[in-house]
Amino acid sequence: MRRTVLTAGMAGIAILALTACNPQGPGAGGGSDDASPDAATLPDAVQIIVPADPGGGWDQTGRAVSSTLTEDGLVSTASVSNVGGAGGTVGLAGLANERDPNTLMVTGLVMVGAVETNAAETRMEDTTPIARLTEEPLVVVVPASSEYQTLQDLIDDVVDNGQSVTITGGSAGGADHILAGLLLENAGLDGAEITEKLNYIPNAGGGEAVSLLLGDNASAGISGVGEFAQYVESGDLRALAVSSEEPAALLPDAPTMVDEGFDVVYTNWRGLLAPGDITEDEKAGLVDLIGQMNESGTWESVLETNGWTDAFLTGDEFDAFLSENIADVQGTLQNIGLIQ
Known part of the structure; x- marks a missing residue:
């Protein structure tokens, strides 16, 4: 890749x-x-x-x-x-x-x-x-009860089942949305396939994404580490991976995307x-x-x-x-x- x-x-x-x-x-x-x-x-x-x-x-x-x-x-x-x-x-x-x-x-x-x-x-x-x-850096998170244990699990499910997997984050076309597309591109999809399979739910503020995730109304979320860190620390969300070259200071236990096999390094x-x-x-x-x-x-x-x-x-x-x-x-x- x-x-x-x-x-x-x-x-x-x-x-x-x-x-x-x-x-x-x-x-x-x-x-x-x-x-x-x-x-x-x-x-x-x-x-x-x-x-x-x-x-x-x-x-x-x-x-x-x-x-x-x-x-x-x-x-x-x-x-x-x-x-x-x-x-x-x-x-x-x-x-x-x-x-x-x-x-x-x-x-x-x-x-x-x-x-x-x-x-x-x-x-x-x-x-x-x-x-x-x-x-x-950004972080990909899932609800604490999610079946996804790794970033690979999530991306594989999007590739296999497309629109049934929902990913929420900031505005359409923004950093979070772009990162979701890049992860799918790195998994081997082209632009047309990404458009077909990616079900991205945009929000005007980070609070809305958190509400969707905590209510189990989204499969995963993407945002800045500062927006999700407190919910990861409380155990309400789980961090699958961060987008920085090295572990993020606020989420030191979360692996990087590179660690998880995705050659994507991304900072907002x-x-x-x-x-x-x-x-x-x-x-x-x-x-x-x-x-x-x-x-x-x-x-x-x-x-x-x-x-x-x-x-x-x-x-x-x-x-x-x-x-x-x-x-x-x-x-x-x-x-x-x-x-x-």
């Missing part, structure tokens, strides 16, 4: 805030030419849009950013609002036309795929990239976007603000608690990464039959 490696660098896959002069000094721009101390004026307040329902990884990320910014005194307020729908593309459409420059929206690999599978009119290219923050990324028509100075202020947050001890604790890897990028490097990621995801979605 050929190896499929998907990382944060490739993927083989509310809105009112006040501005004020708040010169808190230069932050960690992460290589950004836009975030020079002379240009950057940090906002006094921001509002964070989570383009998904509560309970998932984007919601966790948005609220972690908000709490870090306020606890460290980097802003006076950082309120969070959830605008779910269509893999984040509903929130994306609103952000692209948002007039307030001090608006940040959580984004990530899920949105890259959802833009393609939903044929969204508004694309991530219509916004202003601010920063990539984290990457995280998350970051922040701003409205598309902000000025370079306004962008510099936001980049500097998030750079300071990324250097704080509070944020370091957030990463450790959630099992997230620091994947900080801003400026030209993040712009280039995002362009490459979009192209990679387009190719991957075509290969596994999720788009034409």
Whole structure:
């Protein structure tokens, strides 16, 4: 079997805030030419849009950013609002036309795929990239009572019985959906066969997937390790495999997909976007603000608690990464039959 490696660098896959002069000094721009101390004026307040329902990884990320910014005194307020729908593309459409420059929206690999599978009119290219923050492996889980003891058991059943096996996760075309397709591709199915056999139940937030699994209304689930870890630890769910190269910190006993015989390594990324028509100075202020947050001890604790890897990028490097990621995801979605 050929190896499929998907990382944060490739993927083989509310809105009112006040501005004020708040010169808190230069932050960690992460290589950004836009975030020079002379240009950057940090906002006094921001509002964070989570383009998904509560309970998932984007919601966790948005609220972690908000709490870090306020606890460290980097802003006076950082309120969070959830605008779910269509893999984040509903929130994306609103952000692209948002007039307030001090608006940040959580984004990530899920949105890259959802833009393609939903044929969204508004694309991530219509916004202003601010920063990539984290990457995280995914985990395939089953209810505690499931007959599947290994990842191979699950994938064999999908290959043999197709639509009778249900796999739930995040939005259609997002990271979870792509991983399900890649596992079937690695098992020898082509794009047409994957489309025929894969019965994927998308959700707008991680809480919905958990409810389906705990109610025995889905055969298996895929999401970030941070979303399922507590249910694995409680014994309500069992982890079949994680998608990282090495065991995940939050689920150290779960085997990797490579360990289970699947040549798939896959990490999800998350970051922040701003409205598309902000000025370079306004962008510099936001980049500097998030750079300071990324250097704080509070944020370091957030990463450790959630099992997230620091994947900080801003400026030209993040712009280039995002362009490459979009192209990679387009190719991957075509290969596994999720788009034409």
